[in-house]
Amino acid sequence: MRATLLPVSVHIVVFGIRCEGLAVLLLPRAEMWSLPGGGVEDAEDIHGAALRQLAVQTGLRDVYMEQLYTFDHLDADTVQRTVAVTWYALVPSASSFTKTAAGEWFAVEALPALPAEQAGIVHLARQRLAAKLEYSTIALQLMPERFTLGVLQAVHETVLGTALDKRNFRKRVLAWACIEETGEMAREGHHRPARLYRVTRPGSVEIIK
């Protein structure tokens, strides 16, 4: 007996910080904006396919990426059904990454019309990200190489959609073992300079909290 074969695709919700807000990277396609992604080939596994599509379509490499959920009937409006493995990725803010070759960043609160179910995928990804903020150090994946605690707090507030107490926030993140002072100061703006921190083990997300 021959196994049934199906088209399998990957779709990636790429999050970044733009203009002080959480943003999603979309590509122009078929008269509509759409999530990066595409079909999985024979020679690659689904994780590799997602990384490849990201690199080819957006130029992004070495970003943090996690699997989100696997949907079916994603392309219900087309004749062909597709098994869609979805992922979300986080790119550092203010880095060269945010100036990608193709695609455009949209504030997560103001997305354009998307193909079937993609809006739901973005929503789910955002929920997952917000949940992880509460019990992990995942927000550091959205940070540039050097960052101030003020910016880190702003990112948290942006993703969670709520204001946080400065002192309580600093207490919490300074207890994390995975960030450390650089010794340098951010000298910008007409105000007191802020200490610059960096991540000790980039790419690793600790579950501690």
Added chain:
Amino acid sequence: MRATLLPVSVHIVVFGIRCEGLAVLLLPRAEMWSLPGGGVEDAEDIHGAALRQLAVQTGLRDVYMEQLYTFDHLDADTVQRTVAVTWYALVPSASSFTKTAAGEWFAVEALPALPAEQAGIVHLARQRLAAKLEYSTIALQLMPERFTLGVLQAVHETVLGTALDKRNFRKRVLAWACIEETGEMAREGHHRPARLYRVTRPGSVEIIK
């Protein structure tokens, strides 16, 4: 351009309570025990495929089921690669469900040798289940229609692998809105009878805790 087609399969980790312990349902296959599951057909979506395989292979219907993760290279030992969408299901204990036509229950601590990566899938499913116990009412999906708080506590302890304080446990679960007294008593054993409870909305899992 023609889309690449791939074999897609579903695999289900079926949890139940047997002999006072957490157990997994396995099927005899190719000289090895194996998780229920199989290929996804054209006419069904992946969720439907998982339900169908469960029904056909084990006789289980109307069980609680959640998607776990999607793997690739699952059948790396075979020539053909497969995209494997994995799920976990919970069946009520002491119900007729636990006497399934085919398959056998194995204590989760003492599983036989399994095909490539399936042991890892079971482990992941168990982690997920344990995590959900802490912030949801999911354990009720493992309960028979009427149950005592003593048994509910035993199920929690079984899954978590730790002992729980009786008074604190009762305080917590009695605050759940989704269980209620039946008014009946469990008259079994040489000891004081216990009150029997039931779920108010079977099948629903509340995130409240």
Added chain:
DNA sequence: GTTTGTTAGTGTACCTGAAACACTAACAGG
């Protein structure tokens, strides 16, 4: 019928971690 063994059922004190809260410091620009 009294004793024994076993599980059911109940309330309070303590402790830890989260939340609330206001002022001084350092810089640039006017």
Added chain:
DNA sequence: CCTGTTAGTGTTTCAGGTACACTAACAAAC
């Protein structure tokens, strides 16, 4: 030197979780 703006710092309060011991009800054995 005054103003505006962000950086940086401790303590008190509150709530939720944890620890903890006895009485109640039944069946079986004696």
